[in-house]
Amino acid sequence: MITRRSLFAGGVSLGLSAALGATPVRAAARRAPLSGLFTLGVASGEPTHDGVVLWTRLAKDPIALDGFGGLPDRPVPVQWQLAKDENFRHVVRRGAEVARRAAAHSVHVELDGLDPGAEYFYRFKAGGELSPVGRTLTAPAPGTRGRPLNLSFTSCADYQTGWFTPYRRMAEDQPDLIAFLGDYIYEYGDYKYPVRDQAGGECLDLAGYRVRHAQHKADPESQLAHAIAPWVVVWDDHDIENAWAGDVPEQPDPPFLKRRAEAFQAYYENMPLRRAQKPAQKPDGAALKLYRSIRWGEVANLHLLDTRQYRDLYACTGKSGTVGPDCLDRFEPNRTILGRDQEAWLDDRLKRSRATWDLLGQQVFLMEMDWTNGEGKGYSNEGWDGYVASRNRLTAAIDAYRRNAVVLTGDVHSHWAGEVKRDHQDPGSKSVAVELVTTSVTSAGNGLDEYPNTQVLLEENPHVKFFNGRRGYVRTRLTQQEMKVEFRSLSRVTEPYAPAYTSGSFVIEPGRPALNPA
Known part of the structure; x- marks a missing residue:
């Protein structure tokens, strides 16, 4: 059975020879895991029309429990x-x-002055060792309309719940840009019956988060995806702690702000982010500003x-949980899921946009979703259903502009697609946007194509297609x-190297916020 809670529960390397040139970066031949200083591979991100960020992190022992990757306390050129x-x-x-x-x-290398709409290759060298080669791209120049965006x-x-084969399949498509929309890691301790063993217990401090990120980066499928295209990332709850909300943890946790600050620090260290996004230490805990826009010529703006x-x-x-229609707090006009500053920033971005498409990369269901089968209704107060006024301000802006x-x-942890209404409380409200929900890389195990109550949920939420x-x-x-749009699915992740297949495909046309079968 599909329930909201069940949805939320839970070897290729690009390493080249020392000469770097014996094997092209796109090759998918199996290779032994990397050794030496570059066990975590390489990545790039944050493309602009004339720049990009290059990233690597040195580690000889990625899962050394002190979080320092087996390296001594000295700087490395x-x-x-x-x-x-x-x-x-x-x-x-x-x-x-x-x-x-x-x-x-x-290491975060911020480059500018590059050619717009160009493909580049990069590598690092330290301690006499060469890194794997990465491929990256700059965005098309402002005003460019003819260059498509291939986004995954x-x-x-x-x-712990599976092999990262979806990363491999995504890399094989050679996209222009990869967006990761949250829960890059899970902070949990050891599961009783894991598919794979993770290093360390629950992430509670900087060392723990560093080790968890390093183990993900050391995975060969992860390295393949990170090296094939630039990434843009935003976090969700498990990157810090399950179901955290602002300054409030899920469970009573007196040092939560310290824990959050250290999770932010590890996140920055392990992602191809810009120096401007480095966590700022404040008296009430660290802050890391992740909301931003990526511009792809005049074809698309991706607002993260x-x-x-x-x-x-x-x-x-x-x-966090499911609440009934008697939960009137959901409609309180001042409630916000983005915060006032981010809401104003997004409104301004939408107002000024001249791109054909405005993509909103975010973490939780925006369209209304009744999770209760049959009589009665139940809504997630963790998604935008718990912040109805905040959603209505956004849909009003999309409509007005x-x-x-x-x-x-x-x-x-599952694929969904549907239409976002101007006001989901009005049965006659028009659609103003389309929502595409991606499944997980591994979370919740293999899953099923369809659950016993799939059709019931779709019938009770007719805007979901x-x-x-x-x-x-x-x-x-x-x-x-x-x-x-193609929803790509794998039959299994509890065993490696499953093929991907298209479980659903749609076409969206400008001026028509609807899902048309491809």
């Missing part, structure tokens, strides 16, 4: 190269950084939202004329 070709015959930029113990020997997105990678750090506490109960809005959502309960990702292709 790291050289980097950027080239037009994967064999580095045409190097266009080079430089050096210092990997320091205070940042877990991570996913969420929820629980190391943070629905955790600034939200009001959960309606009615104060705890006549934006072609598509909401990209993670969190629930599609469901699939397997693991996987969503791939899309955006042009001026249309947005093509």
Whole structure:
């Protein structure tokens, strides 16, 4: 049976030879895991029309429990190269950084002045060792309308519940951009019957979060996906603690703000983020501003939202869960899931947008969802149903500014697609956006294509048009004329190397916020 709670519960390396050139970066030949300093691979992210961030983190022993990757307390010089070709015959930029113990020997290289809409290849060198090669892209120049965006997105990678094969399948598509929409790690301790053993117990401090991130980055399928295209990331709850809301933890936890600050620090260290996004230490705990926009010419703007750090506490109960229609707190006009500053920022971005598509990358169901089968209704107070006024302010902006809005959502460990209404409380309300919900990488195990109550849920939520309960990702292709959507599913993740198949496909047209069968 599908219930909201059940939805929320729970070897290829790109390493090249020392000469770097014996195998192209796109190759999928099986190789032994990396050894030496670059056991965590490479990544890039945050593309602009003239720049990108290059990332690596040095570690000889990724799961050393002190979180320092088996490296001594001394700085390590790291050289980097950027080239037009994967064999580095045409190097266009080079430089050096210092990997320091205070940042877990991570390196963030921010580049600008690059060609717009260009493909580049990059690598690092430290201690006489060369890293794997990564591929990255810059966005098209402002005003460019002819360059499509091939975007893939996913969420929820629980190391213990499966193999990261969806990362491999996503990498094989060679997208232009990968968006990860939350729960990159899980903070939980050991499960009773894991598919794979994780290092360390529950993440409670900086060392614990660093080890968990390192184990994910050391996974060969993860390295393949990170090296094939630039990433943009936002967090959800498990990146810090299950069901946290602003300054409030799920369980009484006096040092929560310290724990949150250390989780933020580890998140920054292990992601290809810009220095401007580095956590700022404040008296009431760290802050890390993750909401931002990625512009892809005039084809699309991807607005990445943070629905955790600034939200009001959960309606009615104060705890994440399902509430009935008698929970009137959901409709309180001042309640917000984004916080006032982020709401104003997003409104301004939508008002000023001239792109064909405005994509909203975020974490929890935006469209209304009745999770109770049969008589009665039940709504998640963790999703936007717990913040109805906040949702209505957003849908009003989309409608007023006549934006072609598509909401990209993670969190629930299954594929969904539906239409967002201007006001879900009005039965005659028009659709103003489409919502595409990606399944998980591994969370909740293999899943099923359809559950016994799938059809009941779809009938009771007629604005929802599609469901699939397997693991996987969503791939899309955006042009001026249309947005093509394919929900990619895998039959299993409890064993590695399952093939991916398309469980649902749709086309969205500008000016028509509806899902059309492909």
